[in-house]
Amino acid sequence: MNTSAASNKDVILQQVAAVPAGQISSYGAIAKAAGLPGYARYVGHVLKSLPKDTRLPWHRILNAQKKISFPPASLAFKEQKRRLEEEGLTILNDKVV
Template identity: 55%
Template sequence: MKPEHDRILQAIAAIPRGRVASYGAIAARAGLPRRARLVGRVLRETPDGAELPWHRVLRADGRIAFPPGSRGFREQARRLRAEGVQVRAGRVPLASFGLDPDLDRALWGPRLGL
């Protein structure tokens, strides 16, 4: 496996339960800004049996990437709802359920009066 593919898989694996991230956000966290399509390709090539929270990765606008009504669409929506993520008409409100784009703030919390 290529090192950049491994970084993408690690970034996906790090998405916490009840949160989602866009393909572009995953690429950026893997050190590959503007490589959102590569994230999609890596997910497609990952074996079905891999323990990976693939369902937490969405389009930049919060939509599920599978065609509406398809088996993948229904499975992704089901998995997200089981984690408490709100899914309406195939879309997740990223402001409520997305990862914090500021990694320092996500890890350490907000700066307090500094």
Template identity: 45%
Template sequence: MSDPQDSPPGFPATTAAGRREALYLALAQVPAGKVVSYGQLADLAGLGRAARWVGSTLAQLPDGTRLPWHRVVGTGGRLSLPAGTPAGDEQRARLRAEGLLVEGNRVDIRRHGWRPMEPSG
């Protein structure tokens, strides 16, 4: 069996473990005070149109993870985790602690959306 981390940089991971590793590496780069959408995170990880897969994978992170899962939101800044649930309340608290205004189950993606610099050719 090949090592799942053998996927070359810049290419989509081809194994489940390689895809998760690419996702986690991209997620770890999202800075405090910024958010990305599920689809944007999939794209940043080189996974194409895998927004739903990103959501289901993040839902399986172990308790106590240091990955900033709370910085991932739905399209247009919509918070996918329901208010009043432990995970939803934790996401909102973490985002507020980073200075984001959570209003009407959304964050202002125009103001707080992360746009990493494009590599120069």
């Protein structure tokens, strides 16, 4: 798929961007798919570092419990929830189904 010149961060972002609309994934799954098993936290750290105008579907990335790991008072929480709903998903008590 592409050369090995990609850094861990790039690979992760690539996997995140590879997630189809209406489909969700977990940090561990992304890390694993990126060939970095155990980098779950690193994935979160990277996504969190993304710019507000990022085009990466970071909102499709949830934790292993399929729940939004943000506090309900966080803007990211509402934003992610809203985007997921826009993609046809449903959120029940911070949980994505």
